Amino acid sequence: MFDLRPKYGPTIRGASVSSVPIEITITDGDSVELRIQDQKILVSGIVHLKSGSYRGSVRNFLQSSVLQSKGIKYGQEVEFSYLQIFACN
Secondary structure, three states: OOOOOOOEOOEEOOEEOOOOEOOOOOOOOOOEEEEEOOEEEEEEEEEEEEOOEEEEEEEEEOOOHHHHHHOOOOOOEEEEEHHHOOEEO
């Protein structure tokens, strides 16, 4: 359901800004940013389930037809993979 983040830093005019893979450190209780079609979703209270899988509660997002069509709701528990995390707070 959630978008996969790019493996490397952003690309500007066809050239990668960074050739170093993006690595994000996640600790239980953190908040993370997920995305669906560039719509940002803040998920908090993260719990590590198994290698590369996490669960948390949706805490903030802008209402949009994209998210409504996916059934995203405030307080909803969602599961996602490490590769779907765009940022960690």
